[in-house]
Amino acid sequence: MTDVERGIGPKRLTRRALLVSSLGVAVGLGLAACAPTAPAPSKPAEPAKPAEPAKPAAPAQQAPAQASKPAEAPKPAQGAPVLPTSAGVAQPALKPVGSVVVDRPLRPSAPNPKRGGEIRMAQNGTAAHFDLAQGSTAPTFRLYNKLLQKDPADGYKTLVTDLATAVEVAPDNKTYTFKLRDGVKFHDGTPFTSADVVASFKRQVDPPTGVIPTFKFILGPISGIDALDPMTVRFTLSQPYFSFLDVLAADGPGQIYSKKTLDENGNDLKKVIAPGTGPYKFTEHKQGEYWLFDKYPDYYDKELPYADKVRWLHVPLADDRGTAVLTGRADWTSNAGLQTWLEGQKRPDVVTGRHTKGIVRTAAIFNTKHKPFDDKRVRKAIHLAWNRADMSAVSGRFEPTSYSRWVPHGDAFEMPEEEIKKLPGYQPQTPPEVIQQAKKLLADAGFPDGIKGVDFIAIRDHYTINGATAMQDWLKRLLNIEANLRPLDRTQCLQEEAAGNFDICFNWKQTPGAISDFGLYAALAFKTGGGNNAGYYSNPELDKLIDEILSELDKEKRTALIRKAEDMLDEESPWVGNGFNGHGLFWRNELKGMGFEQRVFTEGAGFEVGFFDK
Amino acid sequence: MRNYIVQRLLAAIPTIFGITVLIFLAMRVLPGDPFLAVGGEAAATVRMTEDQIRQAREQLGLDRPYWQQYLSWIGDIARGELGRSFWRDEPVRDLIVRRAPISAEIAILAIVVAWLVGIPIGVLSATRTNSVVDYIARVFAVLFIAIPGFWLGILIVTALVLTFLWRPPITSVDLWVDPWTNLQIVIGPGMVLGFGIAAVLARFSRSSMLEVMGEDYVRTARAKGLAGRTIIWPHALKNAMLPTITVTGTAIGGLLGGAVAVETAFSVPGLGLTLVQALNERDWTIVQNLVLLYGVLFTLVNLAVDISYSWFDPRIRYGE
Numbered sequence: 001m002t003d004v005e006r007g008i009g010p011k012r013l014t015r016r017a018l019l020v021s022s023l024g025v026a027v028g029l030g031l032a033a034c035a036p037t038a039p040a041p042s043k044p045a046e047p048a049k050p051a052e053p054a055k056p057a058a059p060a061q062q063a064p065a066q067a068s069k070p071a072e073a074p075k076p077a078q079g080a081p082v083l084p085t086s087a088g089v090a091q092p093a094l095k096p097v098g099s100v101v102v103d104r105p106l107r108p109s110a111p112n113p114k115r116g117g118e119i120r121m122a123q124n125g126t127a128a129h130f131d132l133a134q135g136s137t138a139p140t141f142r143l144y145n146k147l148l149q150k151d152p153a154d155g156y157k158t159l160v161t162d163l164a165t166a167v168e169v170a171p172d173n174k175t176y177t178f179k180l181r182d183g184v185k186f187h188d189g190t191p192f193t194s195a196d197v198v199a200s201f202k203r204q205v206d207p208p209t210g211v212i213p214t215f216k217f218i219l220g221p222i223s224g225i226d227a228l229d230p231m232t233v234r235f236t237l238s239q240p241y242f243s244f245l246d247v248l249a250a251d252g253p254g255q256i257y258s259k260k261t262l263d264e265n266g267n268d269l270k271k272v273i274a275p276g277t278g279p280y281k282f283t284e285h286k287q288g289e290y291w292l293f294d295k296y297p298d299y300y301d302k303e304l305p306y307a308d309k310v311r312w313l314h315v316p317l318a319d320d321r322g323t324a325v326l327t328g329r330a331d332w333t334s335n336a337g338l339q340t341w342l343e344g345q346k347r348p349d350v351v352t353g354r355h356t357k358g359i360v361r362t363a364a365i366f367n368t369k370h371k372p373f374d375d376k377r378v379r380k381a382i383h384l385a386w387n388r389a390d391m392s393a394v395s396g397r398f399e400p401t402s403y404s405r406w407v408p409h410g411d412a413f414e415m416p417e418e419e420i421k422k423l424p425g426y427q428p429q430t431p432p433e434v435i436q437q438a439k440k441l442l443a444d445a446g447f448p449d450g451i452k453g454v455d456f457i458a459i460r461d462h463y464t465i466n467g468a469t470a471m472q473d474w475l476k477r478l479l480n481i482e483a484n485l486r487p488l489d490r491t492q493c494l495q496e497e498a499a500g501n502f503d504i505c506f507n508w509k510q511t512p513g514a515i516s517d518f519g520l521y522a523a524l525a526f527k528t529g530g531g532n533n534a535g536y537y538s539n540p541e542l543d544k545l546i547d548e549i550l551s552e553l554d555k556e557k558r559t560a561l562i563r564k565a566e567d568m569l570d571e572e573s574p575w576v577g578n579g580f581n582g583h584g585l586f587w588r589n590e591l592k593g594m595g596f597e598q599r600v601f602t603e604g605a606g607f608e609v610g611f612f613d614k
Numbered sequence: 615m616r617n618y619i620v621q622r623l624l625a626a627i628p629t630i631f632g633i634t635v636l637i638f639l640a641m642r643v644l645p646g647d648p649f650l651a652v653g654g655e656a657a658a659t660v661r662m663t664e665d666q667i668r669q670a671r672e673q674l675g676l677d678r679p680y681w682q683q684y685l686s687w688i689g690d691i692a693r694g695e696l697g698r699s700f701w702r703d704e705p706v707r708d709l710i711v712r713r714a715p716i717s718a719e720i721a722i723l724a725i726v727v728a729w730l731v732g733i734p735i736g737v738l739s740a741t742r743t744n745s746v747v748d749y750i751a752r753v754f755a756v757l758f759i760a761i762p763g764f765w766l767g768i769l770i771v772t773a774l775v776l777t778f779l780w781r782p783p784i785t786s787v788d789l790w791v792d793p794w795t796n797l798q799i800v801i802g803p804g805m806v807l808g809f810g811i812a813a814v815l816a817r818f819s820r821s822s823m824l825e826v827m828g829e830d831y832v833r834t835a836r837a838k839g840l841a842g843r844t845i846i847w848p849h850a851l852k853n854a855m856l857p858t859i860t861v862t863g864t865a866i867g868g869l870l871g872g873a874v875a876v877e878t879a880f881s882v883p884g885l886g887l888t889l890v891q892a893l894n895e896r897d898w899t900i901v902q903n904l905v906l907l908y909g910v911l912f913t914l915v916n917l918a919v920d921i922s923y924s925w926f927d928p929r930i931r932y933g934e
Contacts, residue, residue: 128897209669210669288891289786290785313785315784315881317881320881326775327780328779329783330784343776489645489646490646492646495646495647
């Protein structure tokens, strides 16, 4: 110890006191701020106010829900045929061709709805632009109505009316005439008419310069849209189209904008948050933070919505969404991270979680223009050897992965899981004889010792890159295929994919508009020149089959066609992949009415029938 | 002094010009076409045709030569507009004005924490060389230098959620609107970043103090019978502060970068998170302006650090 240090010695306590005080202040501040007491709500994100019982709605065409008795059951009006969606697993029949749909209001899935409060959803909420028809990811869907909508009360299995009160289908299944709802007004006061419907769809079907309609493909069969009178609109199709009504009810292509707004903006709404007719109107947007929507007092259904406000919180990470719900910062999310979702299962008094089906599928896409993947024997070898159990275990660490073939799990046309598991290439654990069969196929294709130098690209997000790494490993171990993995940023990966600079691309794909329909999925992914056909796969026989599937309306015939296409895809294997991804639906117990318990597929909607029951 | 400041400000102009050129070119040279972001989620589903991409380029003025695009951006900066978000048309200036305060609060809090914790620990460590206190202080320093801030942030958030079912608010609130909620947002990242810098400061202030304590004037002060506290605080510490000031200045630059990861870990809607989102969306205008802002701030901080030397060490004179 030096003299100086010794000289300082007598003042030791004072310095320590200083140090302790400094640390004490810092730690004290930290503890005070992080104290587990109920935090003061932030002004812009205050929790739901105590809900008041809903008052009976003004007499209207819909029966009002009353606080004193259960809300109107989600059943169709007497004698009214109901159109099931193509994913309507609970529905015994398909679209009743030539029938008429009558008005049926949305109602909550739980009794005794109460009014008031703010529903806060945690989800990804950024958007490059605001035009939903041009692929915007902005959560502005509920600012708008569609002609038809899916009913949250039965888990979105059924199509019910929205801005259309009735639809008449011609015997040839190529003309659909919609009667429109009278007295509806846009949030800026403009009355809704058939001209708005025509303008909303025409810009997608026949886009003017500068408009890039994301859903043009799925609206493809529309050959004419005509306003017969201010309250009647007619769609003419070039061929019968199985998913037509689902497309009209889909978020993105289905939203109705006002002709006035479209005219004012040259049909391009990328920079405009346009007024809609929906239950909520736009109030505030803080990019990268939240969207705030207020109840639209002149909404056509006087019973709805129950909550005064909707706040869509931008929470990009799935586990963060889970913690937001667990801690009461948000009321629900349609896709919580698996770890926080599992944590929620331990706290049933606070939150409830279910897994819903997704229509997104992560797959290895083969570039069929590149050797050796132009040889279907090589592709099929990989399909046969694909280790479902291992790959599902990897992806299941992030999102539940369903056991499916080429049709989304939960879809009406899905092959039962037990049957799928018996098929070669789909066994939970690949049997040795199937591995041998795969190796023989490789040998027949001229690769008895495996393949080297495969260019393997994948998006560098945690979900995709882990699956890709696992695939790289088992390709080497089981088939001696050496793949050089190139992890890429999402836009880079899409760019490389679009340019065909890959041998295998591990990526996720879905149907635009979140519609569960094999016909649409296959047309985009596997049809020659399909917008999603990243591997340049081409098979005229399959192309013809897909066209038949798209226009076939009979369930049995359509099922048979889909099975045939699935067999063909197994044989040709343009892609191999896991089942469709599921999602962790997660909500606070006090939030009711949104049909969470009944949902089959992942949906980000249903706010207007949600209410708090504390 | 005034001449020196003017000279330094003039010298900063080519630096900032270099930043603008580099970031402008980087955004255009780096792979990843921004037009693939226009379709959002559907971009993975439907590819834009060549014709659609050409139309979009025209709309955004990206069909013009690079030099025209660059001058247009510089013109926006000169007018104080900073341009508009690539697709949304939101003024970048508004975005910065809205989000900068929370990042600034975190930076200030981090510096305050770093000084309050790091300097006393460094001094204590220097005046108790090789004692238990010194060892503890050195372990603290090495530990917090080694632990990445974002990892510590994730750990803190996870612990709070699992233990108390509590996490920081998700949306930003201005300090003057709701100080309590605001504190809950900034305290986590502020402490995490602050402890990281405190660890570095503790190391520097310890070695600096040890050096100063061996100087003649300290020995003279001791010989004159000055009390230990009087020797340390007004004499030794003030002279030992120069390296600390330099480190603090560098740390502020590091805070700008480090805050990106820590803000993401805590989901704090500050400038760091904005930059990450803008990069993901390939929103060139936002990225360019934020990087420029960081560059200007870093230049100014360095200038402020240099100027502060003369206050701490009267022997230093500028421009005289």
